Amino acid sequence: MDAIKRYFRSPAAVTGLVLLLIVVAMAISAGWLYPREPLALAGRPLIWPFSNPRFPLGTDNSGRDIAAQIFHGARISLLIGGVATAIAIAIGVLIGAFAGFYGGWIDNMLMRITEAFQTLPNFVLLLVLVAVFGSTLTTVTIAVGVVSWPAPARLTRAEFLSLRNREFVQAGRTLGMRDLQLILGEILPNALPPVIVYASVVMAVAILLESALAFLRLSDPNVASWGNLIGLGRDVLRVQWYVSAIPGIAILVTVLAVSLVGQGLNDALNPRLKGR
Amino acid sequence: MRETSAAILTLDGLGVRLPAGADRPQALSAVSLSMAANEILCVVGESGSGKSIMANAIMRLLPDGVSIDAGRVMFEGRDLAKAGADEMRRVRGAGIAMIFQEPMTALNPLRTIGDQIGEMFSIHTGLSRAAIRARVLALLEDVRIPDPGAAARAYPHELSGGQRQRAMIAMALALDPRVLIADEPTTALDVTTQAQILTLIRDLQKRKKTAVLFITHDFGVVAEIADRVAVMQQGSIVEHGEAAAVLNHPQHPYTRQLVAAVPPLTTPPPRELSDDIILTIDNVSKTFRSGGFLGRGARVTPAVKNVSLKLPRGATLGIVGESGSGKSTLARCIVRLIDPDNGSIMLESKDWTKMTREDVRRETRHIQMVFQDPFSSLNPRRKAAELVAQGPIVHGTPPAKAIADAKELFALVGLDPSASDRFPHEFSGGQRQRIGLARALALHPEVLVADEAVSALDVSVQAQVLQLLAGLRQRLGLSIVFITHDLRVAAQICDLVAVMKDGEVVEHGPAGDVFGHPQHSYTKALLGSIPGGEFARKREAALLV
Amino acid sequence: MRILRLAGRRLATSIPTLILILIGIFLLLQFAPGDTVDAMMAQMGGGDAATARELRRFYGLDLSVPAQLSQYLWRLIRLDLGFSSIYGKPVASVLLERLPPTILLMTASLSFAFFFGLVFGVIAARGVNKWPDTVISVAGLIFYATPSFWFGLMAIVVFSIYLQWLPAGGFEDIGAVQTGIWRTFDIARHLVLPTLTLGLIFLAIYLRIMRASMLEVLNLDYVRTARAKGLDETRVVTRHVLRNALLPMVTLIGLQAGTMLGGSVVVESVFSLPGLGRLAYESVVQRDLNTLLGIVFVSALLVILVNFVVDLIYARLDPRIVAGG
Numbered sequence A: 001m002d003a004i005k006r007y008f009r010s011p012a013a014v015t016g017l018v019l020l021l022i023v024v025a026m027a028i029s030a031g032w033l034y035p036r037e038p039l040a041l042a043g044r045p046l047i048w049p050f051s052n053p054r055f056p057l058g059t060d061n062s063g064r065d066i067a068a069q070i071f072h073g074a075r076i077s078l079l080i081g082g083v084a085t086a087i088a089i090a091i092g093v094l095i096g097a098f099a100g101f102y103g104g105w106i107d108n109m110l111m112r113i114t115e116a117f118q119t120l121p122n123f124v125l126l127l128v129l130v131a132v133f134g135s136t137l138t139t140v141t142i143a144v145g146v147v148s149w150p151a152p153a154r155l156t157r158a159e160f161l162s163l164r165n166r167e168f169v170q171a172g173r174t175l176g177m178r179d180l181q182l183i184l185g186e187i188l189p190n191a192l193p194p195v196i197v198y199a200s201v202v203m204a205v206a207i208l209l210e211s212a213l214a215f216l217r218l219s220d221p222n223v224a225s226w227g228n229l230i231g232l233g234r235d236v237l238r239v240q241w242y243v244s245a246i247p248g249i250a251i252l253v254t255v256l257a258v259s260l261v262g263q264g265l266n267d268a269l270n271p272r273l274k275g276r
Numbered sequence B: 001m002r003e004t005s006a007a008i009l010t011l012d013g014l015g016v017r018l019p020a021g022a023d024r025p026q027a028l029s030a031v032s033l034s035m036a037a038n039e040i041l042c043v044v045g046e047s048g049s050g051k052s053i054m055a056n057a058i059m060r061l062l063p064d065g066v067s068i069d070a071g072r073v074m075f076e077g078r079d080l081a082k083a084g085a086d087e088m089r090r091v092r093g094a095g096i097a098m099i100f101q102e103p104m105t106a107l108n109p110l111r112t113i114g115d116q117i118g119e120m121f122s123i124h125t126g127l128s129r130a131a132i133r134a135r136v137l138a139l140l141e142d143v144r145i146p147d148p149g150a151a152a153r154a155y156p157h158e159l160s161g162g163q164r165q166r167a168m169i170a171m172a173l174a175l176d177p178r179v180l181i182a183d184e185p186t187t188a189l190d191v192t193t194q195a196q197i198l199t200l201i202r203d204l205q206k207r208k209k210t211a212v213l214f215i216t217h218d219f220g221v222v223a224e225i226a227d228r229v230a231v232m233q234q235g236s237i238v239e240h241g242e243a244a245a246v247l248n249h250p251q252h253p254y255t256r257q258l259v260a261a262v263p264p265l266t267t268p269p270p271r272e273l274s275d276d277i278i279l280t281i282d283n284v285s286k287t288f289r290s291g292g293f294l295g296r297g298a299r300v301t302p303a304v305k306n307v308s309l310k311l312p313r314g315a316t317l318g319i320v321g322e323s324g325s326g327k328s329t330l331a332r333c334i335v336r337l338i339d340p341d342n343g344s345i346m347l348e349s350k351d352w353t354k355m356t357r358e359d360v361r362r363e364t365r366h367i368q369m370v371f372q373d374p375f376s377s378l379n380p381r382r383k384a385a386e387l388v389a390q391g392p393i394v395h396g397t398p399p400a401k402a403i404a405d406a407k408e409l410f411a412l413v414g415l416d417p418s419a420s421d422r423f424p425h426e427f428s429g430g431q432r433q434r435i436g437l438a439r440a441l442a443l444h445p446e447v448l449v450a451d452e453a454v455s456a457l458d459v460s461v462q463a464q465v466l467q468l469l470a471g472l473r474q475r476l477g478l479s480i481v482f483i484t485h486d487l488r489v490a491a492q493i494c495d496l497v498a499v500m501k502d503g504e505v506v507e508h509g510p511a512g513d514v515f516g517h518p519q520h521s522y523t524k525a526l527l528g529s530i531p532g533g534e535f536a537r538k539r540e541a542a543l544l545v
Numbered sequence C: 001m002r003i004l005r006l007a008g009r010r011l012a013t014s015i016p017t018l019i020l021i022l023i024g025i026f027l028l029l030q031f032a033p034g035d036t037v038d039a040m041m042a043q044m045g046g047g048d049a050a051t052a053r054e055l056r057r058f059y060g061l062d063l064s065v066p067a068q069l070s071q072y073l074w075r076l077i078r079l080d081l082g083f084s085s086i087y088g089k090p091v092a093s094v095l096l097e098r099l100p101p102t103i104l105l106m107t108a109s110l111s112f113a114f115f116f117g118l119v120f121g122v123i124a125a126r127g128v129n130k131w132p133d134t135v136i137s138v139a140g141l142i143f144y145a146t147p148s149f150w151f152g153l154m155a156i157v158v159f160s161i162y163l164q165w166l167p168a169g170g171f172e173d174i175g176a177v178q179t180g181i182w183r184t185f186d187i188a189r190h191l192v193l194p195t196l197t198l199g200l201i202f203l204a205i206y207l208r209i210m211r212a213s214m215l216e217v218l219n220l221d222y223v224r225t226a227r228a229k230g231l232d233e234t235r236v237v238t239r240h241v242l243r244n245a246l247l248p249m250v251t252l253i254g255l256q257a258g259t260m261l262g263g264s265v266v267v268e269s270v271f272s273l274p275g276l277g278r279l280a281y282e283s284v285v286q287r288d289l290n291t292l293l294g295i296v297f298v299s300a301l302l303v304i305l306v307n308f309v310v311d312l313i314y315a316r317l318d319p320r321i322v323a324g325g
Helices: A002-009 A011-033 A066-102 A104-119 A122-133 A137-148 A150-163 A167-174 A179-215 A226-236 A242-269 B051-059 B085-091 B113-124 B129-142 B148-153 B161-172 B191-208 B219-225 B243-248 B253-261 B327-334 B357-366 B384-394 B399-412 B417-421 B429-441 B459-476 B487-493 B511-516 B521-529 B533-544 C002-030 C036-044 C049-058 C065-077 C091-126 C131-145 C148-162 C180-218 C221-228 C233-270 C276-285 C289-317
Strands: B007-017 B026-036 B040-044 B067-075 B096-099 B179-183 B211-216 B228-233 B236-242 B277-290 B299-312 B316-320 B342-347 B367-370 B447-451 B479-484 B496-501 B504-510
Touching: A002 A011, A002 A242, A011 A066, A011 A242, A066 A104, A066 A137, A066 A150, A066 A179, A066 A226, A066 A242, A104 A150, A104 C002, A104 C233, A104 C289, A122 A137, A122 A179, A122 C002, A122 C233, A122 C276, A122 C289, A137 A150, A137 A179, A150 A179, A167 A179, A167 B367, A179 A226, A179 A242, A179 C148, A226 A242, A226 C148, A242 C131, A242 C148, B007 B051, B007 B211, B026 B051, B026 B067, B026 B211, B026 B236, B040 B051, B040 B191, B040 B219, B051 B067, B051 B096, B051 B179, B051 B211, B096 B161, B096 C221, B113 B129, B113 B148, B113 B161, B129 B148, B129 B161, B161 B191, B191 B211, B191 B219, B191 B521, B211 B219, B219 B243, B219 B253, B219 B533, B228 B243, B228 B253, B236 B243, B236 B253, B253 B459, B277 B327, B277 B479, B299 B316, B299 B327, B299 B342, B299 B479, B299 B496, B299 B504, B316 B327, B316 B487, B327 B447, B327 B479, B357 B367, B367 B429, B384 B399, B384 B417, B384 B429, B399 B417, B399 B429, B429 B459, B459 B479, B459 B487, B479 B487, B487 B511, B496 B511, B496 B521, B504 B511, B504 B521, B521 B533, C002 C065, C002 C289, C036 C049, C091 C131, C091 C180, C091 C233, C091 C276, C091 C289, C131 C180, C148 C180, C148 C233, C180 C233, C221 C233, C233 C276, C233 C289, C276 C289
Parallel strands: B040 B211, B040 B228, B096 B179, B179 B211, B316 B479, B316 B496, B367 B447, B447 B479
Antiparallel strands: B007 B026, B007 B067, B228 B236, B277 B299, B277 B342, B496 B504
């Protein structure tokens, strides 16, 4: 399809895809390259990177292999990012579709709820959820998803509001289609593409939110999360700053990759906006 | 060719190239024409003919990727095609000025009218603020805008479409340019407003002796104001000359086609109409309420006020009106896309206004609608055959049979049945309207409501679709409600005509009576505003002889 | 003025939202394991069940949930936010103490991000697809992808540890007590790195939006009209494009207000600033649910206030709004 060709014509989009594939490869290969538990003690603490061939990226304060944590951390980040995004998009599309299609008091009510979620700073809400429900991987993932649904909801609602007055939707009504048929069969396939592209933004934010939580020692301490490692490295920032630096670069690269891919998709699917 | 005054603007073999991937390599090929001072030159063509690109090329305002690759644009002894940026800036506004089609988007919404007109003076002259203000007021009076002082202080959204266009004309003529380029300035306006603006442009032209390059797709406009005409097709000029000569004795086949496609104003001889009334609209009203907080400050718009009409079986009822007349709202009430506030709509002894949603869904097969915009009336993600088959499938026909029927319908509306596997964007505008028609006919309705079904099409395509409709009416025994703002179209196809203004029917009756002997002042005004009305009448008179 | 009335109307509809938030969070916190009394007992180093019961009765925690909720809302109207178990002071006074650093930080970051986002966005749009645009856009993307806390840490490493130009944390030098202009200067020094850190992500966002908005406006019809009048490019931009392109940016301030408050939690933790954000963190860790609820209230209020101001500014800029469009 032309969209795929257009995607590959943009160097930024291709770079993003390559970086993303690297991160995915890291996640997949973590099991083979570092079969041992990444949070197990591996060697002397605070070995510098590139100084010991057994630990290419050095070890942290407790003597755990940093490279192992980076590779396994890729799994965590992609997992949390993916699942939380899926949750956020699912809730958001559902709410946005009904609000946008029906309008009136349904829209009003749903928008009040959305506004409530958006007025409260999402990180504060995240903190409250973690305070209430604890910090296991499952709860953190669900919490990040729950905190991220308002923006996709607004986007979906905007799409539905504009599409529901299009003549082909009115035509569907005159042909005798029911509301659900109109929503699922006529409007949704046309409304979804911008929302799907927006999913990349949601995922980028989800990864950043989780890593911030982990940095504050409020995420699951039993998994090799990149944010956890940065938090650990804070204690030895003066001299062994690499403990914090390396996982941060990993986060940066991943979020950058996701953003670039999202932008590339957006440009590829909207060729009218060329030159932007 | 009139050689009385020296040419003020000459295009010499102008060629404009389009970027790769466009439907043709050149937007303009070897375009040559010249304009003398004190004349109106109309450039006529359908969409895609390159007429707008020519105007933009003269002003050097072409979009990215589109550029001049051959020829010269001679103005005041200079070749504008090769002029530098500074030189062009001096020419724009002061030497050559331009007005555009959509006055709403062509004006900055965040600045007042007076500000934007005054900007012309502040760019090109050194006048003081007070002097500029005085000039702006004088200009607004020139273009006969009501209450010039208030208009100068107003923002664009506070004025009507016609007033905005007057303001744009004032802005363009501020510095008495030698050439005014008008790119379809009346196309987006109501018929009555259109007539006023055309008169205004003609009067101003005579007074200031400006040369006007008037771009249009409507030969009626040509008949109304042109001194000379140039006809464009696919980027080249196919014919040009004095207006009278081209209109009455067109040489090129394309010109002949365009002139012939101007709908005549006389109605065909009246047919025998059935006594059986299939659709009765009785005292229908609809008022819109919007905005307001806790019931205060709401905006109340009465869209339809006590409309009563009858549609005999097998006939075509035309509902004619300008924008805001309520005709579209009425159409949507008939098909129950909107619920009327009161009144009744009787179709074969069933009152549509009283039916529940469930009943409406079931009964909707009796009355179907064809929509206006060929681009947004078809779901872009469905194949053509699916679109036509959707209706029957919803009502219980097995999909395979529905698709087979759809292909037959394709043939009925004049499309190739094998094309039914394609997506809407692969069809032209006229073809898409045919698909829309097929979709509406798939449920075998008794009544068809066509809401401005041909308004978005080129003139030549319009004629074909109207012919198709008339033929289908005959074959299938359809009764049609035809909504349009264009009286000329209504004259051709309608047996009965109702004229609407501000939600009310001001006049109705057989088409021949309404067009031949209009009673209401509004109908008379409407008929009088049709561009090229005189020309059309004279032509028909000549044909009858 | 009509603008005030319009914005006031929007403000009025925020009240139900605020109540919704408070009820929602209050009910949510009922699910938390342990309550204020447990936290207090932990602070006191343990106690027996009888003391716990006494304390619960004293704070009204033995009532039913709806009763507690109505009691809380009633107290809230009188601006009594309860008692903080960590600090042993009324929540209201703790919040008031911690508010100034956060407000300062947010104002500084917002100004920084808005101003530079605007400037760089305009530069990028003017030279679209040429090298200034590419550099600025790439930089924007990288800033957007950078975790703020990590940037803060790295900034500390570079500017405080290696270069020793700026302090590594804290709001002001506790050792030397300063007054007047010197105190302002000292606080400013301490706020440079936090402002940069918090502002960086928003700089990236504003940059992107400004650039996209400029490009969109540059394609609109009235810009073509302006050029057809003979205006030079600079004046086309300043007189016709900028004000119109600013509108989405102004809206964005309102939308991002909440995110910025959330970001301050992390930044204040990294730089040990005694602000609301860090208080939120401490309340979560030490299970001081009263304070947490108080912070929720104040955060929501702040966001609503910012949105109110944004509405006023927007209505001032765009005459179409006042017309009831």
